[in-house]
Amino acid sequence: MSMATFGAHVLDVLAQPVDEIPPGQSSVLVPALRMSAAGPAGGTAITLAKLGIEVHTVGAIGRDDAGDLLSRMLNRFGVNTDHLMEVDQPTSMSMLPIRSNGDRPAVHMPGANLAYPLDSAPLELFTGVDHVHLGAPELLNPPVLADLLGDIRDTGTTISADLLADGNAGMLDWIEPILPHLDYLLPNAEQVRGLTGDADLVSACRRLVELGVECVAVTEGAGGARVVTELDSEHVPASAVEVIDTSGCGDAFSAGFLAARAQDLGLRESAQIGCAVAGLVATGLGSDAGDFTWSSVAG
Numbered sequence: 001m002s003m004a005t006f007g008a009h010v011l012d013v014l015a016q017p018v019d020e021i022p023p024g025q026s027s028v029l030v031p032a033l034r035m036s037a038a039g040p041a042g043g044t045a046i047t048l049a050k051l052g053i054e055v056h057t058v059g060a061i062g063r064d065d066a067g068d069l070l071s072r073m074l075n076r077f078g079v080n081t082d083h084l085m086e087v088d089q090p091t092s093m094s095m096l097p098i099r100s101n102g103d104r105p106a107v108h109m110p111g112a113n114l115a116y117p118l119d120s121a122p123l124e125l126f127t128g129v130d131h132v133h134l135g136a137p138e139l140l141n142p143p144v145l146a147d148l149l150g151d152i153r154d155t156g157t158t159i160s161a162d163l164l165a166d167g168n169a170g171m172l173d174w175i176e177p178i179l180p181h182l183d184y185l186l187p188n189a190e191q192v193r194g195l196t197g198d199a200d201l202v203s204a205c206r207r208l209v210e211l212g213v214e215c216v217a218v219t220e221g222a223g224g225a226r227v228v229t230e231l232d233s234e235h236v237p238a239s240a241v242e243v244i245d246t247s248g249c250g251d252a253f254s255a256g257f258l259a260a261r262a263q264d265l266g267l268r269e270s271a272q273i274g275c276a277v278a279g280l281v282a283t284g285l286g287s288d289a290g291d292f293t294w295s296s297v298a299g
Helices: 042-050 065-077 124-128 142-154 169-181 189-197 201-211 249-262 268-283 294-298
Strands: 002-007 011-018 032-038 056-064 080-088 093-097 107-109 131-135 159-160 215-219 227-228 233-234
Touching: 002 032, 002 042, 032 042, 032 065, 042 056, 042 065, 042 131, 056 065, 056 124, 056 189, 065 080, 065 189, 065 215, 124 142, 131 249, 142 159, 142 169, 159 249, 169 189, 189 215, 201 215, 201 227, 215 249, 215 268, 227 268, 233 268, 249 268, 249 294, 268 294
Parallel strands: 002 056, 002 131, 011 093, 056 080, 131 159
Antiparallel strands: 011 032, 093 107, 215 227, 227 233
């Protein structure tokens, strides 16, 4: 089974725990400070690779040390980075002061993620893999991206997407052209409610299904996940774990869900795997946290 992730790649710099920023020029000591490859394309690629999927990742990085490091980190997990393109923008980075309870406020620089040239997208790769996952398609000019997705899906390759930006009505108008091309949309509950303006999560998901998405698998943090289609809605509880850091948990859910679908598991079972993988990632620091395999998760 082979997949391609396409979209946002981020180099995260994480410190934990940071419950307040020191005033003035004072400092604070922390027991953990590290970097990880992340982003809804990069982070998802790493977790897919851990789960035994052959993964190619596509996107933009800068011609800088951060880009070199990000590529090496992805390679370390077996992710193929041949289609990471260098552009004249800095590699996207985030500073994440992780709270003691696992919350993760962020200081983020989009950088190169805004500069990927869609006319350079590797169609032969996308139509040669079994599945394409879009990480932050809102950054890839959805009205133009929709034509590319149509060409990909015409070959039988399935497509999913996760979102990075907060949801609002304007964002829904922006991404609407790609929705009919998606087999799965994998956002969080706040994004879905923001996109649709509907406080009822099932109703909000059904609105996205009406716009063309075949299935919405939405994460609810500690509340688990919910899978919604035109005819069905099922809830899956979150895994009971001691949370260290929630960075990358949405990406981990996406990877677990997609890996399970690749094994022909049903939607509910796939969401259960997604929640299990997200829980494992939450027990460490960074999107690449957790030592697991498909057998250890699904067995």
